Amino acid sequence: MTSTPGPPDRLGRRQSGRTPESYRLQPRRALVDDVYEAVKALVMDQVVAAGERMSIDGLARDLGVSPTPVREALTRLESEGLATKEALKGYRAAPLLTREEFDDLFAFRRLIEPWAAARAAERIDDVGRALLAEELGSASAPAGTSYDDYRRLTEHDQRFHSLVAELSGSPQARRALERTHGHLHIFRLHFERSTGHETLTEHAAVVEAIRSGDPAAAEAAMIHHLEAAMNERIRTIYDTDGPEG
Structure with missing residues (x-):
């Protein structure tokens, strides 16, 4: 090769x-x-x-x-x-996600994850607060754009979204989310250095809302995170002669 x-x-x-x-x-x-x-x-x-x-x-x-x-x-x-x-x-x-597959993935996440964040805020306790703080503290923005640089961010992203789903009290939601392997496909499709800082800032907002026990704020923070990733950081590549689908 x-x-x-x-x-x-x-x-x-x-x-x-x-x-x-x-x-x-x-x-x-x-x-x-x-x-x-x-x-x-x-x-x-x-x-x-x-x-x-x-x-x-x-x-x-x-x-x-x-x-x-x-x-x-x-x-x-x-x-x-x-x-x-x-x-x-x-x-x-494997082929990169087509636009149809990309939109389908985010439509699914848009249904599940805001609900899970709100439920997590309703159910949060000291153990959950500690887990969220620990996970957020484990991540840092990568310095470069190779997989070796952003691998830890990818792993954090997977753990973070799985943890929020777990704290919702719905094992089915967590398993369904994990089976998409969405974090890998999204980061493979597009990654820039600014992505790391933006992702971690949005995660911090979700954590703050869940830890404070505010379901409405948690739902809104997760919606903002998903829509920023979908509309501002990724979907634009499909508007510039990206993958067909």
């Missing part, structure tokens, strides 16, 4: 100019999780382009590992919707 540097594509996505070999793991017995994160980084950074074939043997050579952990990594990525598998053909990097 090879990759050559190039100018930003029509979506303005990250173009790191890095090759798969530059993601090679350190010479030691790589853990399965290490290989998984390395392969995920190739997909998230667009080093492996959407729709491009991912050879198990080729990735193993590039990363300096055996094929077995690569195969396990691709299976995990398939479960997250970041890879697709075709019978007798192997794996490919």
